[in-house]
Amino acid sequence: MSLKLVETAPYEGQKPGTSGLRKRVSVFQQPNYLENFVQSVFDTVEGFTGKTLVLGGDGRFHNDVAIQTILKMAAANGVGKVMVGYNGILSTPACSCVIRKHKTFGGIVLSASHNPGGPQGDFGIKFNIANGGPAPEKVTDAIYAKSQALKSYRIIDAADVDLSALGTTKIGDMVVEVFDPVADYADQMASIFDFDAIRALFAKGFTLRFDAMHAVCGPYAKRIIEGMLGAPEGTVIHAEPLPDFGGHHPDPNPVNAKDLLDFMASPDATDMAAATDGDGDRNMIVGKGFAVSPSDSLAILTANAFLVPGYAGGVKGVARSMPTSAAVDRVADILGIPHYETPTGWKFFGNLLDDGRITFCGEESYGTSSLHIREKDGIWAILFWLNLLAKTGDSVGGLVEKHWQRFGRNYYSRHDYESVDSARANALMDHLRSQLDSLAGRSFGAFIVEKADEFTYHDPVDGSVSEHQGIRIFFTDGSRIIFRLSGTGTVGATLRVYFDHYDAKKLDLAPQAALADLIAIATEVARLPEFTGMTEPTVVT
Numbered sequence: 001m002s003l004k005l006v007e008t009a010p011y012e013g014q015k016p017g018t019s020g021l022r023k024r025v026s027v028f029q030q031p032n033y034l035e036n037f038v039q040s041v042f043d044t045v046e047g048f049t050g051k052t053l054v055l056g057g058d059g060r061f062h063n064d065v066a067i068q069t070i071l072k073m074a075a076a077n078g079v080g081k082v083m084v085g086y087n088g089i090l091s092t093p094a095c096s097c098v099i100r101k102h103k104t105f106g107g108i109v110l111s112a113s114h115n116p117g118g119p120q121g122d123f124g125i126k127f128n129i130a131n132g133g134p135a136p137e138k139v140t141d142a143i144y145a146k147s148q149a150l151k152s153y154r155i156i157d158a159a160d161v162d163l164s165a166l167g168t169t170k171i172g173d174m175v176v177e178v179f180d181p182v183a184d185y186a187d188q189m190a191s192i193f194d195f196d197a198i199r200a201l202f203a204k205g206f207t208l209r210f211d212a213m214h215a216v217c218g219p220y221a222k223r224i225i226e227g228m229l230g231a232p233e234g235t236v237i238h239a240e241p242l243p244d245f246g247g248h249h250p251d252p253n254p255v256n257a258k259d260l261l262d263f264m265a266s267p268d269a270t271d272m273a274a275a276t277d278g279d280g281d282r283n284m285i286v287g288k289g290f291a292v293s294p295s296d297s298l299a300i301l302t303a304n305a306f307l308v309p310g311y312a313g314g315v316k317g318v319a320r321s322m323p324t325s326a327a328v329d330r331v332a333d334i335l336g337i338p339h340y341e342t343p344t345g346w347k348f349f350g351n352l353l354d355d356g357r358i359t360f361c362g363e364e365s366y367g368t369s370s371l372h373i374r375e376k377d378g379i380w381a382i383l384f385w386l387n388l389l390a391k392t393g394d395s396v397g398g399l400v401e402k403h404w405q406r407f408g409r410n411y412y413s414r415h416d417y418e419s420v421d422s423a424r425a426n427a428l429m430d431h432l433r434s435q436l437d438s439l440a441g442r443s444f445g446a447f448i449v450e451k452a453d454e455f456t457y458h459d460p461v462d463g464s465v466s467e468h469q470g471i472r473i474f475f476t477d478g479s480r481i482i483f484r485l486s487g488t489g490t491v492g493a494t495l496r497v498y499f500d501h502y503d504a505k506k507l508d509l510a511p512q513a514a515l516a517d518l519i520a521i522a523t524e525v526a527r528l529p530e531f532t533g534m535t536e537p538t539v540v541t
C-alpha cells in the first residue's frame with residue numbers, strides 16, 4: 001500500500017447547491033471529478049486526523065465505486081476510522097443518527113436524493129458535520145473555494161474493501177468498519193414512538209402500503225415496520241434498493257408516486273399509504289383518496305405531539321422553510337410557542353435545533369423531522385402518523401379534517417417548471433425583481449398586494465445572513481405567492497412557484513380551484529409562458 005499525491009486541475013462548478021453537490025453520473029465519472037471534491041472537503045474541514053467518519057449512500061449507480069475511492073482518500077488524508085454501511089447502504093437520516101450516537105467527526109452521504117438514478121441519472125455527495133446535519137453555507141462555500149484552486153489529491157493505492165462483510169478491516173493505518181446501517185436508527189425510532197400501540201394497531205388488522213421506491217428505505221422499513229411492528233409481509237413494496245431505482249423517479253409526490261395515489265383511490269386501498277425518496281429523508285403520507293399536504297403534515301404532527309412518548313415533554317418551538325405554508329404557524333400561535341421561517345434547505349434548521357429553540361421542523365418539499373437528528377426523516381414521519389392513528393383510533397382523513405376544523409385550512413400548492421433554459425429562468429427572476437417596488441397597492445381582482453420583497457434570512461443564532469432566497473408577493477388577506485429557482489436540479493433551471501391561501505371556513509375545496517386566482521396572478525406578473533416556454537407546470541404538488 002502506498003500513498004500517492006496525484007496532480008489534478010480544478011473543475012468549474014463544484015459548488016454545492018441546496019443539499020450538496022449534485023450532477024449527472026457522467027459528470028462524476030470524469031477523471032478526478034469526485035476526487036477533487038473529496039480532497040476539497042478534507043482541505044477545508046479541520047481536526048479530523050485520527051477521528052471517525054461515517055460513510056454510505058442511497059445505493060444508486062456509482063455508489064459502490066465512489067465509496068471505494070473515498071475510503072482510500074480518507075486513509076491517505078489521516079482519518080482514523082470510517083464506519084461504512086453494509087453494501088454501502090446508509091439512509092440520510094440514519095447517517096445523521098449514527099454520527100450523533102457515535103460522536104463521530106462527521107459523515108459523507110452519497111446521494112442525489114429524489115433525482116433519478118442509473119448510468120444516465122444523477123449522483124451526489126454531501127458532507128455532514130459533527131451535529132449530524134448538512135454542512136452550513138460557510139463550510140460549503142469554503143469547500144467550493146478550495147475546489148477552484150486545487151492542484152493535487154491524496155489517495156492510497158490499496159485493494160477494495162468488501163462491503164458485503166460486516167466487521168472491521170484496515171486500509172493503511174485507517175480502520176474500516178462495515179456496520180449494520182439499520183440497527184442504531186431502529187433503536188432510536190423505538191425510543192421515540194409507542195411501538196406497543198403501533199403493534200396493537202397492526203394486530204387489529206390495520207393495513208398500510210409503504211412504497212420504498214426501490215431506494216434506500218426498503219431495508220429500514222422491512223425491519224422496523226414488518227419486523228419490529230408486525231405489519232404483514234408485503235406491506236413494504238419496491239423494498240429492494242436498485243442502482244436505477246427500477247427506472248422510477250424516487251420522489252414521493254403525487255406525480256412520481258402516482259401509482260400509489262391511484263391505488264389509494266381504488267376499492268383495494270389500505271388504511272394508509274406512505275412513500276419515501278432516494279435517500280430516505282422525504283416522506284409522503286396518503287389517506288384514502290388523497291395525499292396529505294407536507295405543510296399540513298408538519299402542522300398536524302406539531303398539534304398532536306403530546307400523543308408521542310418522545311415528545312410528551314412538550315414542543316419548544318417549530319420552524320418551516322419560507323415557501324412552506326403557514327399552517328404550522330397557526331398551531332404554534334395557539335400552543336404559545338415560537339415559530340421560525342428559514343430559507344429552503346435543511347441546513348438552515350441546524351442552528352435552531354442545536355440552540356434548543358425548536359423541536360420540529362419541516363418543508364413543503366415532503367420533509368419533516370425533529371431534534372432527534374439533524375436531517376429530515378422519512379420513516380420517522382411515517383411512524384409518527386402510525387403512532388397518532390394508533391392512539392386516536394382515527395383515520396388519516398379524519399385527523400386532517402379535525403385539524404382544519406380547529407385551525408382553518410391553508411390551501412397550498414407548488415408548481416414546478418422543470419428544465420427551463422437557465423438564462424430565461426434568470427431573466428424571469430430579474431423581471432420579478434424589477435417590479436418589487438411597484439407591486440405594493442396593485443389590485444388583481446379581489447386580491448390587493450400588500451408588499452413584495454426578496455427574502456433575506458438573518459440566522460438568530462449565529463447572525464449569518466443569507467440573501468436571494470426567493471421573491472415573495474404578499475396580499476392583504478394573508479395569501480402569498482413565492483418564486484424561486486431550485487438548487488437541486490442538474491439540467492437547466494427548475495422554477496418553483498408556491499401558493500398559500502388561508503380559509504377558516506371553507507374547508508373542502510379542491511386546492512387548485514381554491515388557488516386559481518393566485519395562479520392566474522402569478523402567470524401574469526411573472527409572464528410564465530413567455531419566459532418558461534410552457535403553458536403548464538411539469539409538476540404540481
Ligand code: G16
Pocket residue numbers: 018019112113114277281282321344345346347363365367485486487488489496
Ligand atoms: C433538498 C433540501 C431541502 C429542499 C429540497 C428542495 O432536499 O434538503 O431542504 O427543500 O432539496 O430544494 P430546491 O427547491 O432547492 O430544489 P433533498 O430531499 O433533495 O435532499
